[in-house]
Each structure stands twice: as C-alpha cells, then as structure tokens.
Amino acid sequence: MGSSTPLLAVEELSVVFGGRGSDEVRAVDGVSFTLEEGKVTGLVGESGCGKSVTSLALMGLLPPRGVRVGGSALLNLPEGEVDLLKLSPKRMRDLRGSRLAMIFQDPLSSLNPVVPIGRQVTEILNRHRGMRGSAAEKEAADLLQRVGIPDPERRLKEYPHQLSGGMRQRALIAMAVACRPRVMIADEPTTALDVTIQAQILELLKDLVTEEGTALLMITHDLGVVAGLCDDINVLYAGRAVETAPRAPLFAGPTHPYTVGLLGSIPRLDAPRGEPLTPIRGSVNDNIAWHDGCAFAPRCDHYTLECLEGPPALVHTDDGVHAYRCVNPVRHADVADRAVLESPSVVGDEEESA
Amino acid sequence: MSLLRIEDLKVHFPIRRGVVFDRTVGHVYAVDGVSLSIERGTTYGLVGESGCGKTTLGRAVLRLVDITSGAVVHEGRDLASLSDEEMRRERRNLQMVFQDPLGSLNPRQNIGSILMEGLQTHGIGGPTDEEAASMSGRERRAAVLADRRRRVTGALERVGLSAKALTRYPHEFSGGQRQRIGIARALVLEPDLIICDEPVSALDVSIQAQVLNLLEELQGELGLTYLVIAHDLAVVRHVSDTVGVMYLGSLVEEAPSDMLYETPLHPYTRSLMSAVPVPDPKVEDTRERILLAGDLPSPANPPTGCRFHTRCPWRQEELCDTDRPELRPINGDGHRVACHHAERILAGEIHPSEERAARIVHGAAG
Numbered sequence: 082m083g084s085s086t087p088l089l090a091v092e093e094l095s096v097v098f099g100g101r102g103s104d105e106v107r108a109v110d111g112v113s114f115t116l117e118e119g120k121v122t123g124l125v126g127e128s129g130c131g132k133s134v135t136s137l138a139l140m141g142l143l144p145p146r147g148v149r150v151g152g153s154a155l156l157n158l159p160e161g162e163v164d165l166l167k168l169s170p171k172r173m174r175d176l177r178g179s180r181l182a183m184i185f186q187d188p189l190s191s192l193n194p195v196v197p198i199g200r201q202v203t204e205i206l207n208r209h210r211g212m213r214g215s216a217a218e219k220e221a222a223d224l225l226q227r228v229g230i231p232d233p234e235r236r237l238k239e240y241p242h243q244l245s246g247g248m249r250q251r252a253l254i255a256m257a258v259a260c261r262p263r264v265m266i267a268d269e270p271t272t273a274l275d276v277t278i279q280a281q282i283l284e285l286l287k288d289l290v291t292e293e294g295t296a297l298l299m300i301t302h303d304l305g306v307v308a309g310l311c312d313d314i315n316v317l318y319a320g321r322a323v324e325t326a327p328r329a330p331l332f333a334g335p336t337h338p339y340t341v342g343l344l345g346s347i348p349r350l351d352a353p354r355g356e357p358l359t360p361i362r363g364s365v366n367d368n369i370a371w372h373d374g375c376a377f378a379p380r381c382d383h384y385t386l387e388c389l390e391g392p393p394a395l396v397h398t399d400d401g402v403h404a405y406r407c408v409n410p411v412r413h414a415d416v417a418d419r420a421v422l423e424s425p426s427v428v429g430d431e432e433e434s435a
Numbered sequence: 436m437s438l439l440r441i442e443d444l445k446v447h448f449p450i451r452r453g454v455v456f457d458r459t460v461g462h463v464y465a466v467d468g469v470s471l472s473i474e475r476g477t478t479y480g481l482v483g484e485s486g487c488g489k490t491t492l493g494r495a496v497l498r499l500v501d502i503t504s505g506a507v508v509h510e511g512r513d514l515a516s517l518s519d520e521e522m523r524r525e526r527r528n529l530q531m532v533f534q535d536p537l538g539s540l541n542p543r544q545n546i547g548s549i550l551m552e553g554l555q556t557h558g559i560g561g562p563t564d565e566e567a568a569s570m571s572g573r574e575r576r577a578a579v580l581a582d583r584r585r586r587v588t589g590a591l592e593r594v595g596l597s598a599k600a601l602t603r604y605p606h607e608f609s610g611g612q613r614q615r616i617g618i619a620r621a622l623v624l625e626p627d628l629i630i631c632d633e634p635v636s637a638l639d640v641s642i643q644a645q646v647l648n649l650l651e652e653l654q655g656e657l658g659l660t661y662l663v664i665a666h667d668l669a670v671v672r673h674v675s676d677t678v679g680v681m682y683l684g685s686l687v688e689e690a691p692s693d694m695l696y697e698t699p700l701h702p703y704t705r706s707l708m709s710a711v712p713v714p715d716p717k718v719e720d721t722r723e724r725i726l727l728a729g730d731l732p733s734p735a736n737p738p739t740g741c742r743f744h745t746r747c748p749w750r751q752e753e754l755c756d757t758d759r760p761e762l763r764p765i766n767g768d769g770h771r772v773a774c775h776h777a778e779r780i781l782a783g784e785i786h787p788s789e790e791r792a793a794r795i796v797h798g799a800a801g
Contacts, residue, residue: 127639231729245730246485275484275666277727280710284726284794302640305712309719328716346644348673350711351718354693357651358673360644364609 086157087115088296089139089264093152094166095320096134100147108134110320110371111152114313116264116296121287123311123328124300125343129365131320132300136266139165139298140183141173156180156264179209182257186269188249192241198225198252199237205259224255228285247278251285258289265289266298271306283310304347308332316340319368319376322395326403336398336405338383375407383409437472438660439496439628444469444505446488446495450735463735465491467684468505470762473628473677478654478661480675480692482668482707486731487681489664493630496662497529498522509628527557530621534633536613540605546616547601550587553624560586590623591616593656594649611642615649622653630662635670647674668711672696677769680704683742684734686762690770700765700772700781702749724796725787741775748787748795749780 094112099105109131116122124132137143138150154165158180168176177183185191193201202221206212212220218237225233228251241249250270257265267286271279287310290297299311307314307328314331316324316339324337335341345359361380368376374389375381381388387408397404446466449459466488473479483489494500496507498514507514514525533539540549554560561579562570570578588598594615605613614634621629634650635643651674653659665671671678672692679689680703688701699705706725713719727746732738738745744755754760754775762773779785789795 127641247730275731276668276710277484277707278730279712280724281726283712284724284796303712304640304714305719308714308716309712332714332716343640344714346641347714348644348647348669349713349715350669350672350696350708351713351715354672354696358644358648360648361641364611364642365639366609 087117089116089154089156089165089298091115091135091139091152091154094135094138094154095149095151096131096138096143097149097151098147099149107320107371109138112315112317112320112322113152114315114322114325116298118263118296119290119294120312121290121297121299121310123307123314124298124317125302125304125307125314126317127302127343127365129319130317132302132317133268135317136183136268136298136300139266140177140181141165141168141170142183158263175209178205178262179260180263182260182262182265184250184253184257184265184267184270186272188246188253188273189241191253192249194241197238197240198244202237202252202256202259205256209260220259221255224259225252228252228255228258229281230255246274247281250274250278250282254282254285254289258293258295261293262295264296264298266300268300269302270299272301272303279306286310304343316343319365319371321371321376321406323377323407324403324405325395330400330403334403336403336410337377337407338381338411339377341411342380342382383407383411385409438475438509439662440472440506440508441492441496442470442506442508444492444495444507445503446491446500447503448500461735464684464737465734466495467737469681469684469686471679471686471689473660473662475627475660476654476658477676478663478674480671480678481662481664481681482666482671482678483681484666484707484731486683486734488684488734489666489681490632492681493531493632493662493664496630497526497531499531524557527553527559527624528627530624530626530629532614532617532621532629532631532634535637536610536617537605539617540613542605545602545604546591547587549605549616550590550601550620550623551583553620554583554586557624559583559624586623587619590619593622593653594619609642610638611645614638614642614646618646618649618653622657625657626659628660628662630664632664633666634663636665636667643670650674668707680707683731683737685742686771686773687743688770688772688774689762690772691768694768694770698770698781700770700777701743701774702747702780702787703743706748726794726796728791741773746791748789748791749776749785750788750791751776751785 092113094109096109097105097107112135114122124135126132139154150166155162156165199221202224203217206217206220221237222233225236230236230248230251271282274282286297289295301307311328313327315322318339324340335344342361346361348358363380367379369379371392374391375393378384378388393406393408395404395406444466445468447462447464450461450463452458452460469492481489491500495502502515517525560582567575591598591600596615635646638646663671663674675692678692678695679686682703688704699708706727709724725748729746732745740756740758741760744750760773760775762771764771765777776785787795
C-alpha cells in the first residue's frame, strides 16, 4: 500500500434491501477498501457474498426504492473529493462512463442487441467527450483496435450477435476505457468466457492498468484469477470482508478458516493428483447474522463458543497489511505443510530459482 | 476389455435453409471422427472449450443426438445400430448427470417421484419370481413399491441426503443438493457408466469440491465408470485417470492424467494449460503463458489440414495446413497426440513463433 492518497476510499459500505412485510436482507454489511492508481484490488467470494451489490452501489446503479445504502465512498477527483453514495443522479451520470467505468459479467446482455457496436461506442464519446461524426467513428475504431479487435471498421457496423464472446467482452472494455476513467470496476469479466479467451482478456486488463494508471476493482469468485492479477485482496463472506491482505501474504499464509477452505476446495493444475480436496461443509445458506456472532461459524472447522459472542472484530497482524475477522484463526504453521506444496513447474519455468 | 469403445464417431448437424423446399446447405461438424475407449472402473475426462463438441459426444453415446457414422460399442453391442426401443432399455446401464441441476429436474415433481421414475420405466425392483408366485396381485404391488422405496432411499443416502427429501420439490434445495439429487437419479438404476456433463461448473467453489469428492467416493464404493465432460482442465485432471483434449470436433491429445500434465505434447494442450489460472501468485508470476490469437473457427467450416493450424504458434510451412494429423501413439505408454510435429516440438527443435501467438509471456526469473 503506497503512501499516496487513495483514488477511491470505501468506508463501512452497507447495503440493506428491505421489502414491506418481509425481513430485510443485509447484502453488504460494512465493507471497507481502497483503490489506488495503477493497482488492482480484488473482491473475492462465492455467490451471495455481496460482491456484485458492492459494485452496483459504487456505480449508483441500485434501484432508488427499497434499498438503504450506508457508509461512504470518497472518490478523489482533481476538483475535490466527492462521496459517490451521496451524489445527485445527474452528477452521477456525468461521472459514470467518464471517471468511473464498469465491465459487466455477461457481455451479450449488457450490449444492446439491436444497435450496432459502433453506435454503442460512439454514444459514450458523444456524451462525455462531445465528439461527433467521423471524429467519433475514428476514435471508436482506435479504441477497438487498442483492445485487440481485428478489422475494427467492419466490426463497428456489426451487431453484438455477430461477435464472438471474447470479442464482445473486448468491445465492452473498449467502451469502458473510452474516456480514460480513473476507476474501473470489473464484475466477473471472464466468467462467461473460455480459459484461453480469459487469459487474453486478463492480459488486456493488466496492460490497461499499467499503461493508463487506472485503478481496477476486480470482482471474481476465481482465486486463480486473483492470484495472477490483483495486488490487494479482500475475501468477502456474507457481506463482510473476512480477510484482507496483499496477494503474496494471503496465498502464503491464509488465516481465516474460510480463505483456507476456499483454497483447499480448488483442484490445482500443478498439485499432485489423487489428493482429496478439503471442501467447506454445508452451503452459503447456513449462516447466522453477523451481530449474533461469526456468520461463518456454522460451516467452520475452527469454531469455538467464543465465535457466537457477538461479531468478531477485524484483527490486524503485526506487519499491518494483513487483517482478518476471526477469533480463532488458522495458525500459519497448520497450513504451511499443505498450502505451500512443492509444485511441479507449469510449462517450462525451470529457471524459477535463478 | 474396455467397457465403452467409441470408434470414429461422427455427429454432423445439417444446416437447413428454405421455406418451401428444405435444402441442406451445409453441416456443422460437431464431432468429426473421435475414437476412444473407457476401461471399467476408471474415469475418462474430456476437456475442451465451448464449441469443441465435447457435450455432443457425451450425448451421442446415449443417442440423445443422432449419430452420423461410427460406432459406440458397449459390452460387445453397437449402440449406434440399436432400434429406439432397444436403446431405451440400454440406457438403464448408461446414465447421465447434467450441467444445470435446476433445469434438469422437473419443478413439479417431488424428489421421490423423480427418483422413482427411472425404476418404473425400466421395471426394476420387486420380489423375485419365486416369491412373487405365492403372492396376490395386491401383495405383489406393495412389495414392488417397498423395494423401490428402499432403492431410492439408499441412493439418496449415498449422496448424503436423508429420506426426508423424498416429499420435497427441487426448488427447496440448494444448487449443490440439487446436483446430488441428479447424481442419485443416475445411481438408483445401478448403471455401468455415468456420463457427467459439466457436473460442477454451475456450483460455487466450496460446493464444487464437495461434489467432486462425492463422485470419487461413489466410484470407490460402487466401482463406477465415469465419462466426465468439463471445460475446466484442473477439475478434469483432478478426477480423471485418462484425459482427452478436444478441439473443434476431434481429439487432439489423449494421455494418462499425470503424463498429460507433465509433458503436454500438442500445442493446443500446452496453451490451454498455460491459460488455466493457478491460485498461487508465485506460480502465476513465474510461469510461461502462451496466449492464443483469435477465437475458435466455426465448426461449420473447419480449417483444412490440422484444425488448430490457424491459431497454432508452432505452425510449420509443410503438412500443417494440408494434411489432417491422425491421433497416433507417442512413447508407447498410452500417450496419443494428433500433431505432425509433436516429436520435434518436444525435442525443442521447433519454437513457438511470436508472430503467430497473440503474445507469449515468458516467466520472470526468480
């Protein structure tokens, strides 16, 4: 974590859905993280942990009624700090697309099927950069070229269904970077894609972050993607961050039993075969409310009676970068012998120790 | 003798045009000449990207799609030549677990009825003929029902659900439990072979591991044979004894699971393996990644010669774009590969060309 002021500082974000006559649902329950220039911050968790709702809240895309959003999200702009959660819809519209951009999971349903790609890309240029006619078209072609779409002039005239899945996701990324946003939110950008295409898209995102200095919030369920891309990682469970750390300490010494469980659940390509996986018991539905205790306790192997005495506090380790929300964490010595397996090299990296 | 043998299987879907006259203007070559065999008690993993024909191959084994040519031999009988009725009876021995656990369970049928249906269709369960001879009709029906109940409850317990589930409906269960019900539905008929089509791709990571472990336990207890079809190489490698890699309708490489990982021979397998993310920053930062250029070509108009030559970073001037490589054994220990230049690539004589790949990321040393 650098000494510079963060680009976006999210503090105690909470989103509560409440319907008349039904119990309210705390989808996000006090999540804090920061985004910094040229860095990738990851939000990891399984379905229902509140990661997508977090992104929608930041972009101001939640419906106006039936939702209570709390906390603050301070965006650092040249003209001063603004709180994204308190902006007027009109001001938010100006920021969305120009300063904040979002890449959604399903590229087919986030593109308009009856409008050519070209018009969808120039629309943004038109709205935020005031470009018209052939200038906008040329810029759109440049953008498509930049995200690796061959033959951009032809593609601009085509409709979303004529593009392959990977190409659609590239077009969406082109639209997201059209105004050189300071903050980009990618919500599961590669989940709908094949692995070889996923590798291409991740490489593209990595380049954009290093070249443009954009801050990227990467939302995913795939710890493998996180390991390759993210600088700082927040593991979410039932709406709260249960572990926060830079990626190297997180993968070397996962501390929260949930993180340990997630890592134990993934079959690894480079691990010796035949070792049984160590899954987490039960399902995401087996949790208790955070104010009664740790929501993960019903599925936890490290669970003690202390876990049920109120919400566990966020504990910071001595080095100050690693934090976890657990009263009975997994000691590093316990995981050292199973998490850091001597892995055979993946396709020709024998010179690793050089 | 192997339990299931597929010989030069082809499934081509016609592309039809025209309103009055139904013309066939071409074919989608979904599966185009695949041969493989599955030994009893083992797991064969079929891996590939979307559109490579892996699901069609699995469905063709059960004759859920029409086979264009080739043979599927199960216990000495060619399934491709059976009549519909004979095939229906044969499906008792060949069961399938589908990808979408909610979509493959009837929402209006309770779990008991879903699991019982297979037993009723195939007339399984009930007293032996000798016992039945001394029973009245009513007694016999009661005995049949009791026996089927016992089988259904047994199957449910095997997958970790209790008999209480019998009267409940699919929407009352979580995704992982629904997939368990799908597995129980296959198990209740006591089949020889279970085809699992993307058994865990719709599930969360922690639930995935539970289902994978369950499949493994069941194999240990019941000696089941699996054909696991998935797009996730790490999942396939974890469960399979033998792995086949498919690209555009044909097998490009087949090897025992560990060998495939240690020495992938086909260029496609190598780039596929380098694209799979590993949850370990150290590995991610240091390994070499071969990013393929472009997308999968259309299976309606596959490239000539080697199907992969349009995206292959190792492509050579001769043979690749003219001759279609056969799946041929290499090293003689069960490793088969369909590449003209496999030996030379392995020996390091041919290097991937930077121009043909989108990018090759060399692992940073140290």
